[in-house]
Amino acid sequence: MLKYIIPLVIFIVMAVFLAVGLNLNPRDIPSPLIDKPAPAFSAPKLGAPSETLSQTDLKGKVWLFNVWASWCVSCRAEHPVLNQLAKQKAAVIVGLNYKDESDAANNWLAQLGNPYDVSIMDQDGRIGIDWGVYGVPETFVIDKKGVIRYKHTGPVTSQDVQTIFLPLIAKLQAEKT
Amino acid sequence: MRILMLVLLLTLSGFAGARVEYKEFANAEQQQAYDDLISELRCLVCQNQTIADSNADLAKDLRRQVYEMLQQGKSKQDIADFMTQRYGDFVLYNPPFKAKTGLLWIGPFMFLAIGLIAVFVFVRRNKTRAAAPISAERQQKIQSLLEKGDNS
Numbered sequence: 001m002l003k004y005i006i007p008l009v010i011f012i013v014m015a016v017f018l019a020v021g022l023n024l025n026p027r028d029i030p031s032p033l034i035d036k037p038a039p040a041f042s043a044p045k046l047g048a049p050s051e052t053l054s055q056t057d058l059k060g061k062v063w064l065f066n067v068w069a070s071w072c073v074s075c076r077a078e079h080p081v082l083n084q085l086a087k088q089k090a091a092v093i094v095g096l097n098y099k100d101e102s103d104a105a106n107n108w109l110a111q112l113g114n115p116y117d118v119s120i121m122d123q124d125g126r127i128g129i130d131w132g133v134y135g136v137p138e139t140f141v142i143d144k145k146g147v148i149r150y151k152h153t154g155p156v157t158s159q160d161v162q163t164i165f166l167p168l169i170a171k172l173q174a175e176k177t
Numbered sequence: 178m179r180i181l182m183l184v185l186l187l188t189l190s191g192f193a194g195a196r197v198e199y200k201e202f203a204n205a206e207q208q209q210a211y212d213d214l215i216s217e218l219r220c221l222v223c224q225n226q227t228i229a230d231s232n233a234d235l236a237k238d239l240r241r242q243v244y245e246m247l248q249q250g251k252s253k254q255d256i257a258d259f260m261t262q263r264y265g266d267f268v269l270y271n272p273p274f275k276a277k278t279g280l281l282w283i284g285p286f287m288f289l290a291i292g293l294i295a296v297f298v299f300v301r302r303n304k305t306r307a308a309a310p311i312s313a314e315r316q317q318k319i320q321s322l323l324e325k326g327d328n329s
Binding site for chain 1: 221235242261262264
């Protein structure tokens with residue numbers, strides 16, 4: 001009897017391991033920044049480069065930090081979803097225009113609509129490094145205290161908005177500053 | 178001719194791994210630290226390459242970051258810490274031993290131990306079987322066969 005049980009057990013254990021392995025997304029690297037204060041930045045605004053924005057300007061607000069670029073193909077797929085989200089005015093949406101040309105970026109927004117309350121420029125990708133950005137688009141959710149509460153890697157889908165973002169934003173809006 | 182071509186191609190392939198951009202260093206130690214670091218940091222876009230091997234934009238930026246921090250006199254540990262604070266342990270090809278990475282470190286030894294135990298049990302079992310005494314009847318048969326010789 002044991003002769004049959006041992007291979008069966010080995011098979012089941014291996015099958016479980018392989019199934020888990022197949023369903024993990026290797027691109028989804030857990031960010032060590034979750035529950036840490038948002039990294040400091042002070043960067044020129046897209047469209048108004050003489051003005052700067054820093055993370056302290058957003059204290060007391062729940063905000064999304066969306067990393068995008070006009071050269072990024074999946075950002076194009078994500079864009080209508082962000083436009084929809086912006087209409088609901090659930091939270092401030094700040095864009096990080098990552099390693100992009102400001103002309104190309106402005107054109108992109110003019111063509112596809114601008115979901116961002118403000119976008120800042122990160123032409124040499126330094127803010128990106130501070131935020132641990134490795135795959136555009138990425139979206140962070142920051143609470144009123146300026147702490148990063150969630151990170152989404154890859155394009156946000158409308159399903160993500162319904163199941164993850166809106167409930168989280170509602171919860172964070174209810175928190176005290 | 179074919180061999181010559183092969184030799185040529187093999188020598189050329191060495192350049193593929195060479196550093197992409199030229200960087201100037203104050204001393205050989207710094208150069209060494211730079212080389213060590215960029216071959217220990219993972220490129221997160223092309224996950225099975227180090228930032229030394231990869232030509233991705235992010236890898237270039239991270240090489241620049243490493244270079245600048247070395248110029249500022251930061252130690253290798255400072256730079257490794259800087260990277261893990263932002264990208265997590267995954268960015269290191271040589272991750273530290275922690276509860277989270279424990280399985281990664283202990284796993285291979287665990288499997289080795291399981292293998293050794295299995296071999297040990299298997300050998301033990303075979304040995305006890307071989308040591309079993311031969312019955313008198315078989316002993317006799319062996320004896321007669323030896324005397325007669327094999328006719329087949």
